[in-house]
Amino acid sequence: MTRRALPLSRVYGLLEPGPVVLVTTARRGRPNVMTMSWHTMMEFEPPLVGCVISNRNYTHGLLKATRECVINVPSVEIAEAVVGCGNASGANVEKFRKFHLTPRPATRVGAPLVEECFANLECRVVDTRMVTKYCFFVLEVVKAWIDPAVKNPRTIHHLGNGHFMVAGERTKLKSRAK
Numbered sequence: 001m002t003r004r005a006l007p008l009s010r011v012y013g014l015l016e017p018g019p020v021v022l023v024t025t026a027r028r029g030r031p032n033v034m035t036m037s038w039h040t041m042m043e044f045e046p047p048l049v050g051c052v053i054s055n056r057n058y059t060h061g062l063l064k065a066t067r068e069c070v071i072n073v074p075s076v077e078i079a080e081a082v083v084g085c086g087n088a089s090g091a092n093v094e095k096f097r098k099f100h101l102t103p104r105p106a107t108r109v110g111a112p113l114v115e116e117c118f119a120n121l122e123c124r125v126v127d128t129r130m131v132t133k134y135c136f137f138v139l140e141v142v143k144a145w146i147d148p149a150v151k152n153p154r155t156i157h158h159l160g161n162g163h164f165m166v167a168g169e170r171t172k173l174k175s176r177a178k
């Protein structure tokens, strides 16, 4: 195999786990929604999720103040809205209205579910020790919702530079992993 050097700035496109998700937050009755692909599972149960949310984003301050959010998992059908929410700031744009998304009340947190997403994870911030250094929040999922009608969701995965992969084919292999 002939290899060539990959610029370090492109490494993230190889390892980003996806799926791209929408993180919702709310303060004083005003909801916001942000696109995120830098997240990782950290524990099975209770589910813990680590997320990098830049301090340049409006969401960062909201999450720090309220310690609550919802991780919403979209499929390719609303990809344009997903990218839109990742290129506009809630500091000056009402993104739910602009991108035709519908907020629905959650049961355990003040942030809303996104109706158009097939899965919604209500989360509380449980560890902020790496927020100052890495903008890394550890979230615990306290309630999870799924649309049983969606059988094989075509999630979107960010490859970098505006390129995305759409999940499709599935296979089952023998594995000890849960």
Ligand SMILES: Cc1cc2nc3c(=O)[nH]c(=O)nc-3n(C[C@H](O)[C@H](O)[C@H](O)COP(=O)(O)O)c2cc1C
Residues within 6 Å of the ligand: 020, 032, 033, 034, 035, 036, 037, 038, 039, 052, 053, 054, 056, 057, 058, 059, 060, 082, 083, 085, 086, 087, 088, 089, 090, 091, 158
């Ligand atoms: C595909 C995609 C993935 C993104 N992933 C992240 C991420 O993991 N962390 C982050 O801080 N910003 C990420 N962003 C950028 C934010 O979504 C963007 O800065 C957004 O405008 C922030 O919104 P807010 O200011 O309303 O919080 C991503 C954007 C796109 C388009």
